[in-house]
Amino acid sequence: MQLTDWKVPELQTPDYDRSIATTLKLKTTQVKAAIKLLSEGNTIPFIARYRKEMTGELDEDQLRQISSLYEQEQNLYQRKADVVRLLEEHGAFTDEKQAKELVSAVLSAATLAEVDDIYRPYRPKRRTRAMIAKERGLEGLTNWLLAPSNARFGQDQVLAEAKAYVNAEAGVETPDAALQGAMDIFAEIVADDADTRKWIRRTTIQSGTARSVATDASQESVYEMYYDYEEALGKLPPHRVLAMNRGERDGFLKVTIKAPEDQIHGHLLQQHVLDRANAGSAVGNRIGSRVGRNLPDAAELSYAQQLQYEAVVDAYKRLIAPAIEREIRAEFTERAEAQAVAVFGENLRNLLMQRPMHGRVVLGVDPAYRTGCKLAVVDDTGKLLEVKVIYPTPPLSKVEEAKRVVHGLIEKYGISLMAIGNGTASRETEDFIAECSREYMERTGSTVPYLIVSEAGASVYSASVLAKEEFPDLDVSERSAISIARRVQDPLAELVKIDPKSVGVGQYQHDVSQKLLDEALTGVVETAVNQVGADVNTASPSLLSYVAGLNKTVAKNIVAFRDENGRFKTRKQLAKVPRLGPKTLEQCVGFLRILDGDEVLDSTPIHPESYAVVHRLLDRTGTPASDLLVAEQRAEWLNRVRTDSLEALSQELEVGLPTLRDILEALERPGRDPREDVPPPILRTDVLKLEDLEVGTVLTGTVRNVVDFGAFVDVGLKNDGLVHISQLADRFVRRPMDVVAVGDIVQVRVIQVDVQKQRLSLSMKGING
Numbered sequence: 067m068q069l070t071d072w073k074v075p076e077l078q079t080p081d082y083d084r085s086i087a088t089t090l091k092l093k094t095t096q097v098k099a100a101i102k103l104l105s106e107g108n109t110i111p112f113i114a115r116y117r118k119e120m121t122g123e124l125d126e127d128q129l130r131q132i133s134s135l136y137e138q139e140q141n142l143y144q145r146k147a148d149v150v151r152l153l154e155e156h157g158a159f160t161d162e163k164q165a166k167e168l169v170s171a172v173l174s175a176a177t178l179a180e181v182d183d184i185y186r187p188y189r190p191k192r193r194t195r196a197m198i199a200k201e202r203g204l205e206g207l208t209n210w211l212l213a214p215s216n217a218r219f220g221q222d223q224v225l226a227e228a229k230a231y232v233n234a235e236a237g238v239e240t241p242d243a244a245l246q247g248a249m250d251i252f253a254e255i256v257a258d259d260a261d262t263r264k265w266i267r268r269t270t271i272q273s274g275t276a277r278s279v280a281t282d283a284s285q286e287s288v289y290e291m292y293y294d295y296e297e298a299l300g301k302l303p304p305h306r307v308l309a310m311n312r313g314e315r316d317g318f319l320k321v322t323i324k325a326p327e328d329q330i331h332g333h334l335l336q337q338h339v340l341d342r343a344n345a346g347s348a349v350g351n352r353i354g355s356r357v358g359r360n361l362p363d364a365a366e367l368s369y370a371q372q373l374q375y376e377a378v379v380d381a382y383k384r385l386i387a388p389a390i391e392r393e394i395r396a397e398f399t400e401r402a403e404a405q406a407v408a409v410f411g412e413n414l415r416n417l418l419m420q421r422p423m424h425g426r427v428v429l430g431v432d433p434a435y436r437t438g439c440k441l442a443v444v445d446d447t448g449k450l451l452e453v454k455v456i457y458p459t460p461p462l463s464k465v466e467e468a469k470r471v472v473h474g475l476i477e478k479y480g481i482s483l484m485a486i487g488n489g490t491a492s493r494e495t496e497d498f499i500a501e502c503s504r505e506y507m508e509r510t511g512s513t514v515p516y517l518i519v520s521e522a523g524a525s526v527y528s529a530s531v532l533a534k535e536e537f538p539d540l541d542v543s544e545r546s547a548i549s550i551a552r553r554v555q556d557p558l559a560e561l562v563k564i565d566p567k568s569v570g571v572g573q574y575q576h577d578v579s580q581k582l583l584d585e586a587l588t589g590v591v592e593t594a595v596n597q598v599g600a601d602v603n604t605a606s607p608s609l610l611s612y613v614a615g616l617n618k619t620v621a622k623n624i625v626a627f628r629d630e631n632g633r634f635k636t637r638k639q640l641a642k643v644p645r646l647g648p649k650t651l652e653q654c655v656g657f658l659r660i661l662d663g664d665e666v667l668d669s670t671p672i673h674p675e676s677y678a679v680v681h682r683l684l685d686r687t688g689t690p691a692s693d694l695l696v697a698e699q700r701a702e703w704l705n706r707v708r709t710d711s712l713e714a715l716s717q718e719l720e721v722g723l724p725t726l727r728d729i730l731e732a733l734e735r736p737g738r739d740p741r742e743d744v745p746p747p748i749l750r751t752d753v754l755k756l757e758d759l760e761v762g763t764v765l766t767g768t769v770r771n772v773v774d775f776g777a778f779v780d781v782g783l784k785n786d787g788l789v790h791i792s793q794l795a796d797r798f799v800r801r802p803m804d805v806v807a808v809g810d811i812v813q814v815r816v817i818q819v820d821v822q823k824q825r826l827s828l829s830m831k832g833i834n835g
Contacts, residue, residue, distance in 0.1 A: 077147050077173070086135045096122040100132045110589070111596040111614040112653045116673050119722035126593050142181070146172050149185045158188045171260070179393060180264065187258035196254035199247030202236040207248040208255075211370055217343030221369040249377035256338050256378050257385035266330055266382070267390050273326040274299050274394075278310050278319045289313035296324070299394070304402035305774040308574040311399060323391040327382075334378040339371050403578035405774070409803070410572030410583070411590045413772055416808035417571050418594040421744040422556040427451075429475060429484045430551025432524075432543050433495035435459050441471070442547035443479050447604075448555055450537070451479055453544045458498040459491045465498065472502045476514055483749070484516040485554045487524065487546070493784040500753045507751070515749035517554065518780065520770065522570025524549045527563050532608060558598060558741070563608040566591055571808055573773040588612075595657075597740055599671060602640070602658040603633045615653025620645050635664045637674055661737065666694050670732040679721045680729060683707060694733060704734055745811045754782035756826060759819050764833065769810040777806045779814055779828055787826035789814060796831050805830075 083098040090097070099120045103113050110133070114126045121129070149172050159165035168184065175181045191197070199205070210216060210227055219227075228241035228248075238244050256262060280293035292313055297306065313319035367375060425446050432440040441454040454475065456468035475481060484499055486492060499516050507513050527533050528545035537545050552560040566587035567575055575583060595612040602610075602624065610621035620643070627643045628634060637655050640646060646654075656673035663669065667677055684691060687706055693699040707715070707730065716723045748768055767781035777794065778786035794805045806812060818827035 077143070077150065080139065080143055082136055082139050085139065086132055089135060090128065090131055092124070092128070092132075093122060096124055097132055100124060100129055101136055104129075104133055104136075107649060109592075109614040109653050111592060111657065115596070115671070115728075116656060116675075116725075118724035118728075123724055126589075130589055142178060145178055145181050146175065149181055152185065153188055156188045156190075179267070179397075180260070183260035183263045186260070186263075187255075194254060195247075195250040199250045202238050202247055203233065204231055204238065204244055204247040205251055207231045207244055208251040211245075211248055211373065212252065212342060214343050217370055218368045219370045224369050224373070245373060249373055249380070252374065252377045253381035253385060256334065256381040259338075262334070262337065263386060263390070265333065266325075266386060267393065269329060269333070270323065270325040270390055270394060271299050273329065275324045276302050276307075276310065276321065276398075277324050278313065278321045281318060281320055285318065287313075287316075287318045289316075289318045292319055299323070299398070302398065303774055304405035305573060307398050307402035308406060308577045311402075312574070312577050321395075323394055325387065325390070330382060331379055334382060335375055338378050339367075339374045342374075343371065402574075403582060406572065406574050406578050407583050407586045409773060410575055411586050412803055413571035413808045414566055414569060414587055414590050415594060417569060418558045418561055418591065419597075419741050419744060420557045420809045421741050421746050422558070422739070423483065423554050423746065424556070426482045426555065427479050428551040428554055429472070429481045430547040430549070430554075431484060431486045431495060431499060432521075432547040432550060433459070433487055433489055433491040434543065435491050436461060437543065438462075439468075439491070439495055440543045440547040441475065442544060442551055443475055443481065444548060444551045444555070445479070446555070448552050448559070450548055453540060453547065459494045468498065469502055469505065472499070473506055476506060481514060483554060484514060485519045485550050486516055487521040487550045488518050488784065489521045492518065496784075497753055500751065503751050513751060515751050517747055517749050518782070519550050519553050520570055521546070521550065523561070523564035523568035524553075526565060526568045530563070532563055554747070558594060559606065559609055562591060562595065562612055563606070571771050573771075599657050599659045602637075602660055603628060613654045613657050615650045616646075620650065634660050636660065637663075637665070637668045659737070666691055666736075670736045672729055672732050676721070676725060676729060679719050679726070680733070682719055683729075694736070700733065700736075704730060744809060748782075748811065750782055756783055756819060756821055756824060759816050759826070761816055761819065763816045764813055765816065765828075766811065766813055767828075769806050769808055769812060772802050772806055772808060774802070777802050779812060781814065781826070781828075783826065785824055785826070787814065787816075787828040789828045789830055793817070793827075793829035793831055 083094050083101065086092075086101075087094040087097045099117075099122075100113065103117055103120065104110075108117070110126050110129045113121060114124065114129055118124075124132070150169055153159065153168055153172075158168060171184050172181060175184060199208075207228060207230075211224070216223075224245070225241045228244040231244040231248075232238050232241060238247065275296050275298050277296045278292040278294075280289075283293055289309070289312075292310055295310075310319060310321045314321045427443065427445055430442040430444065432442075434440070438455040438457045439459065441456060443451040443453075445451055452475065454471055456471050457464040458468035484503070486496055486499055496516070496518065503514050503516060524546045525542070527549050528542040533545045533549075537548065540548075549560060549563075561569055567580075567583060592612050592614065595609060596614050600609050600613055607618065607621040607625050610616055610624055611618045613621075616624075623644045623646065624640070634640065637658065637660060640655060640658065641648075641651055652675075656671055659670075660668040665677075667674075667680060672680065681691070684693075684703075687703060689703050693703055712726060712730075713723060716726045719726065721729075748766060754765075765781040767779040767787070769777050770780045770786050771778040774791075776788055776790040778788055780786050789806075791799055791802055794802055799805055812830060813833045814828040814830055815833055816826065817829045818825075820826075
């Protein structure tokens with residue numbers, strides 16, 4: 067019965083700071099400060115950049131990890147509180163000792179799965195065989211069979227006891243039926259044991275395998291390597307988990323978890339049968355010595371123990387194994403998704419941080435066959451100058467006419483670079499553009515190089531509301547050509563207009579939790595945008611919406627205010643923008659730049675809250691602020707400032723040392739774009755064909771995508787070549803990202819050419835040092 071003299075103690079809030087700090091190997095004070103700042107509504111980019119003294123200089127990745135773990139631990143604590151409440155409501159606390167043990171077990175559980183295992187026996191269930199057996203009055207027979215004193219009883223004694231429970235009216239027609247019902251109750255007891263489920267889950271992960279077979283081996287598909295495949299769970303890489311899941315979802319594969327059943331049966335026998343009777347008996351010792359290797363001989367068990375053993379096997383096969391398999395597959399899928407999201411995020415970060423090619427007039431080319439290639443000329447600011455359609459590819463093949471159009475545009479606008487999308491007909495279009503480039507050089511002596519640009523997401527942007535608002539009179543493919551050209555000029559500014567999932571640098575991105583993916587990729591874009599900063603007088607609403615603290619509405623309000631009132635001259639004017647309140651302004655203002663404004667510091671990443679520090683620095687050396695505008699005078703002043711100890715200077719100015727360092731760095735290179743440190747893209751003037759390549763040829767290429775099994779490199783062909791993880795370096799490589807990143811310029815050696823399948827295998831061994 068329910069306790070009346072014992073109260074469930076109030077659950078104390080866990081020490082989140084300490085546990086998160088331990089997990090992430092950080093100081094507790096750092097975690098505590100981070101959680102406090104986050105709970106006060108500060109954004110992660112703002113905290114990472116402008117609150118370094120408070121957090122001990124935690125970076126954005128560390129802050130995001132803290133935020134994620136804090137949410138997970140809060141959810142775990144809330145689930146524990148709910149389970150304790152439910153246990154009390156369901157009458158699980160029948161005496162004080164049991165109540166304390168249950169509450170202690172719940173509080174010490176490390177995962178949601180462990181909490182649910184504890185709650186399982188008390189959770190309301192659908193009508194089970196055990197429930198039916200209890201309704202038929204067979205629980206007493208179960209207790210009799212499980213009593214240690216009855217463990218060695220033979221068949222006659224057991225059947226004699228079972229006869230007493232025969233009740234035709236209750237549906238128990240025979241002693242065997244009574245025993246079956248009693249063992250159904252026992253099987254559910256075993257299946258609901260939290261320690262048993264925990265052991266089986268751990269053992270299956272340690273010693274089990276993932277097995278996939280074809281639903282129809284005669285069908286050709288991309289999943290053929292998995293038609294008869296098996297791999298230890300402990301070695302199964304994340305990308306294979308997602309590949310198997312997709313193959314099963316597409317109907318080509320049947321995937322199962324193969325557990326070490328002999329070992330599990332032996333453990334269940336020892337724990338729930340032999341140990342219950344007499345673990346030290348001769349029979350117990352003989353059988354126990356074989357646990358995990360061979361099943362016991364039936365002759366070594368009494369009839370009562372044989373019944374119990376059959377029940378534990380039934381418990382595993384019918385009740386435990388299916389649930390454990392679901393849990394393990396869910397756990398492995400969750401891990402694989404997290405890895406896929408991490409890979410996508412890192413690739414996206416590197417893609418967004420590619421070096422922009424400012425100061426060029428660019429011709430964007432969107433290839434096609436029947437409908438013609440769309441051309442878009444944009445000036446050095448990205449402004450559209452002209453669009454055209456040409457037909458250099460089949461079926462019309464109006465090559466000469468198309469050449470005249472391209473040459474005319476080059477001369478009319480001073481085009482210095484051509485960007486070709488890598489979609490349908492890109493190979494034929496590249497041949498045509500390369501020929502145009504050669505002929506133009508022969509005729510004028512001037513070179514107009516080209517490069518191939520990934521079209522991933524261009525069609526998404528072209529059909530978006532944003533594109534329609536920007537270019538209402540153009541069709542989708544013409545907008546796509548504009549996007550292709552602008553991607554070369556400023557990848558970040560253009561790619562922020564596209565759903566991050568559509569930029570084509572992930573693996574299995576459509577197979578993972580879209581909520582998890584969206585949150586992670588949004589964080590990556592925010593990091594990139596805030597690291598570069600945004601010119602408040604030229605940035606699009608799409609770009610501004612990723613600035614710390616801003617949302618789409620406020621971003622549009624900034625642009626509307628700019629259009630109505632003219633260029634912003636100072637950051638202070640931002641306070642007049644509708645719905646841009648003091649807290650939001652604090653978060654975003656340091657990441658917004660005003661070039662050629664009234665306040666020189668507005669062009670730097672220095673936050674206005676630190677302007678006074680800069681002016682005190684200027685005053686102590688008698689330097690006017692106008693000197694900061696002249697590179698030589700600015701450099702001379704910084705050298706004078708740095709003759710003093712920065713530690714002493716930070717104390718004198720009453721500013722943290724990290725903030726002082728950031729201020730001086732920002733003043734050293736005002737307006738610096740961190741993307742300038744990235745190598746520029748490879749420009750081409752001639753076509754490379756797969757048929758021309760030979761094994762051993764060394765090429766220079768750009769890393770386009772990095773996945774768990776290697777990297778895809780653009781060497782100037784329609785399709786990227788694959789550098790398998792085993793070919794990335796002369797040493798063992800655990801993670802491809804430890805060697806290469808999206809945007810890297812690398813040298814590769816051809817090791818295999820498959821013209822029929824248009825596949826190229828590459829190696830970086832012994833080439834890139």
